[in-house]
Amino acid sequence: MNDEEFGRLAALWQDDADPAETREAERLAARARRRGRFMQAIELAGGAACGAGIVIALWLRPVSPALPVGAALLLALGYSVWQRHRLAGIALLAEGQERGRFLRNLARARRAAARRAWLGLLLFLPTLLLATLFLYLRESGAPDGFGTFLAFRLTTPRGIAVAGAATVVLVWLWRNARLLGAQAGRLERLARHYEADDLP
């Protein structure tokens, strides 16, 4: 492609002077700014509300040992709000490395998160069962009759509610693990595009 052809295509690429599209772009920018301000205000308001709660609690019951703890809490809260605000901007600017390497690192992180999610999924039911057994042993002192107890518990409203909640958590964990796995695979494929492009 010679320079003339390139110039023609560049002009064609930039030729989007539709007034409606320009207005839409400006509208989206204005909306994003409102959203940004709102999110920032919410974050500050949340911090202020927590701070006010601590001050009110101290004022209502000014117990002397609680005062330094309350002051430390207020300091930690203020620091956290300020740092979160600062880091939000930095996080967007931090990625300065070559895109392929960035994608490979991201893929590794996502793959690890997927493994964690699968592990969580695999361990969820056995852990729930062990926790129930632990509670049963605390009450009865022996494992005898645990199966009957479990079967009975599953017919009670509380047992049904717990089983329902556990199912919801299981489905969520399964979906999350699959999503993370898919994202990792996708990132690996994209990183390979960059590797292929870097070959001489």
Place this chain on the structure above:
Amino acid sequence: MGEGDRPAKDMRAPEGAAPGPARRETLFADAARRHAGLVGRIALSYERDEALRRELVQDIWLALWVALERFRGDSSLKTFIAAIAQKRSISHVTRRAREPRQEPLDEMLESPSPQPDEIALGNDMRKHLVESIRSLPLPQREAIVLSFEGFSYAEIGEVLGISANAALLRCQRARTALKALMGKVD
């Protein structure tokens, strides 16, 4: 050319100006006024679906609003915007479950029926150009879009985190690939 964000008119942040919320508002207003087209076109090269593209554009603007507070003027505002837009677009692509569409170009576009109206012809050509760009592998797509936007190889390298020479090489490959794709209708 549809707007006032061409390289000659680009703006650099005042030297030594401290980053902060007040300056962010000024920079954001300037970015929205002068570089809305750049943001829209970068999003266009990544997302075909109109509703998802609007989401992506808004996501880019939101990221810009947050990041502009820390803009120190080390690069031009336009380069800064392009870098943020490219990063958000890549994140958008990686979040999506499906592969980017790299399907064969539309049959209709391979043999366009003659149009007496020059605008319609221009629209068809642009549509074909956009589709061809979207068909390019991601590294080449990033490079050619920035090249079309008038960035120098040094600036493209800065945005993509590679050297100017690597940017030049990538742009050349992208040009060749794009020519082959565009050649289908020439």
